[in-house]
Amino acid sequence: MSANESPKNALFTREFSQNPYPVYARLREEEPIAKLMFPDGQFGWMITRYEDAVEVLKDNRFIKDMTKIYGSTGQSIFTSNMLFSDPPDHRRLRGLVQQAFTPKLIEGMREHIQQIADKLLDAVEGREHIELIDDYAFPLPIIVISEILGVPTSDQDKFRIWSNSIIGASNSEGSSEVYQHMQEFTAYLGTWFEKVRREPGDDLISQLIAAEEAGERLSEQEIYGVVSLLIIAGHETTVNLIGNGIISLLQHPEQLHMLRDNPDLIKGAIEEMLRYNGPVEFSTSRWAGEDLEFRGHSMKRGDLVVVALDSADRDGSQFDDPDLFDITRERSRHLAFGHGIHMCLGAPLARLEGEIAVNTLLRRFPNIRLREDAGKLEWRPGMIVRGVKEIPLSL
Template sequence: MSTDQNKELESSKVDFQNKKFINNPFPVYSELRKNDPVHRFLLPSGQFAWIVSRYEDAAEILQDSRFVTNSPYAGNEAGAGPPHQEIISRNLLSVNSEDHRRLRRLVQKAFTPRMIERLRGRIEEISKELLEIIQTKEKREMDLIEEYAFPLPIIVICEMLGVPVEDQDKFREWSNTIMEGVNNTEFNQKSDGAMALFVDYLHSLITKRRLDLQEDLISDLISVEEDGDVLSEQELYALVFVLIIAGHETTVNLIGNGMLALLNNPDQKQLLLDDPELIQPAIEEISRYDGPAEVSNVRWATEDVEFGGKHIQQGDMLFVSFSSANRDPQQFPDPDTFDITRKVNNHIAFGKGIHYCLGAPLARLEGEIAISALLRQMPNIQLKISEEFMDWRPGMIIRGLKELPVVF
């Protein structure tokens, strides 16, 4: 057996569900980049899949039309999802080529950069309100995830969509439960139930809006039209699902992971305190260093492909590791160093190609405002416990902390 084969055999023992890996995957990804950059592994479902760890390979795969996010093979899995999964399946993350271009073109008419920038003032108000509540506590401590990073984006996205205030707690609970299922790459009974409640609620809300349009994003999506083309009912469900679930989760973890990186690197935190204008490059470095998504959503090979010295068969599942690609020393000098003044930062934390995250501008804006407001109000904020005692959310897709205890 060759040395290369030995290395591949050793790396095949990687357990992506292991708690040690979940808490700190970067040493393992470093070994994979060196020894087995296109690595075959076993999913909890019993299926085999590939994971790509080098930046150059990742960027290529994300733009390669031979690897698609929705295919005939997607439905061949045992227990392929909950009853309501089909209703939300035609979303921007899972459709390809012309279908994707059509949906993106329609959605962008309602989800414009100008509309997102108009939210700046309201996001600042929400940040301020949440921090004022926290600062009234007798104990000068909090769980930064539960009390700040989690509620802020769910309030923002619910207000954008026109979800009544009294229903926002439901959305928060459903979002968390559904993502736990998605993050473990297979739906469980609990996330199935949350999905059913979520879709039933959307049906009621969309029906009301069709009868009485308001100044909100759901009404805009109902009204959007181009050359006689409109969004179908199923597409409406799917798009709102992606905006709430994926958009919300991205921002929670951008804020949480970002604050952990700053608190673990007090010199960088001080740089940002001294020069608040560094917040934009800081958000980019947070996204690169420990971004909100660990791997891409699944791709399927539409034909046999020779890639990275491996034979990938038609129908094989494949993931791109954003966390690994964004620490590739071939692309980023000193990749394990957190540096908010990094000059060249072409990370792929929000994807690349046609499936580049539509909500990235909103996540960036919320991250900038939330972190800036927090440091301004609590400049002496510190970790309550060491990172080694913190728990990260299990699963492969989302990279985020269960909680982040801090004192201020």
């Protein structure tokens, strides 16, 4: 990207996917509230500065419920959840599931998550090489969320295919295959819900089914939406937190050695991994709910607004030496889990899984290294998550 070329021209290229941060730095400097065309062909606004990002994420003039703009057009089970709703529906939907994700309940899962991590690493003991995503970073959180929901962990590979397809569609990869995967996912959930109705347990889906049958609290469309969100979001953030975090450590060996020798630094290390190369690159879509002015920009009702979370978390006005990866950094008010009423309710679970996964890996295999140059790793396309497809490691 030349100095005279607009940084907007470099967005969403392969080079951008490999390292978006130089582009973000120029956008924050030259056009922090940028009007552009997104990969799916929509025109909208991208917010890249931290202060502006926080304001958008908590400003109720920017709405999440697309039906208020477009009617029911484009609505699906994947948008019938708290992530794509506004108050009072948001409060009702979130209230039904947040009881399963309180910090106290999550902390009570520590020992079990540790057992899962150890079992996964037991399975690769004695091997010279592993593929971090397939062997460890993916199965750990999908096992945990499957157990919370009560769906079979043996179906985790199906969830991965469906999740990758649905998230990939955010980058205009939509196709008949994506539609087929959505149909398969919906059919799977329908079959599972019928089983739970016959044989309820003490899992979260059983609780949601009971709430649905009690009436007025959850519609059938909403139960599909909430469960699909929990399956997808319940593992995607952690997969990429672990993957991106390990890459950052391997690219900064002094930080890796510090954490390996001082595992008590893990909480701060996880926060820095979330800030430095966060697992969720962009917020999900918001729309201007009315004609409005934001930071001197006139926005029309229905305008799409997206926050570049990973850009905000490298803003030098908020973070000292923002491009420095430092696991001893003091308290970090990063936006990796969002901000405001839509802040990720699974954040305590993702943090705990990340802490256990990273420390256990470094304890069991203290000499891990990448088997190829980090610049050759293939980053997943899409407008939401930031993560690599594969991380080949030597043990």
